Amino acid sequence: RKEVEQDPGPFNVPEGATVAFNCTYSNSASQSFFWYRQDCRKEPKLLMSVYSSGNEDGRFTAQLNRASQYISLLIRDSKLSDSATYLCVVMKLGGGATNKLIFGTGTLLAVQP
């Protein structure tokens, strides 16, 4: 089983739609959680951290359910510029001097005009 699992998509949605991505992780001791966005042939960029109480940043809302080991990202009022791959990322407790980020393979979003 993969440590971080995401539906690869693609999710094809019209402009203005609301879309939700889900992600599950296998390590219950995971400490921190993030969503990154990656445009085609570009580096991943941090979209938002995911806090236990849930958090919102403009049109984006992230939720964490530790009991179910589940993370979600909701995008409201989709824009064409939201088209990208969204990476679910979990911080794994490491045995060394640093903890490590485990990346999902990403969910592809295509917003249609």
Next chain:
Amino acid sequence: SQTIHQWPATLVQPVGSPLSLECTVEGTSNPNLYWYRQAAGRGLQLLFYSVGIGQISSEVPQNLSASRPQDRQFILSSKKLLLSDSGFYLCAWTAGTYNEQFFGPGTRLTVL
């Protein structure tokens, strides 16, 4: 503000040739530094990380090595490239072990 640079942006190398990719960070001191590889259609795989000068930890056995000769410089190397070394190589930094990581623009390597 902090910035991270990688070069070259694109590289095409024959099998068996050496490799040297460079990553530098500006605007911060004593960062944790990371090398990742993203193969086509796959997730990011952590290759190496470093918490200080001369300190390198390897995540997976492979044909590559890393070095950190200066606080804000991280180098990825190979003596002889394999076809399987092709991919998108990303350098990242973080200010602390519980913090988000920030990525450089990456180097796209094709081994022929």
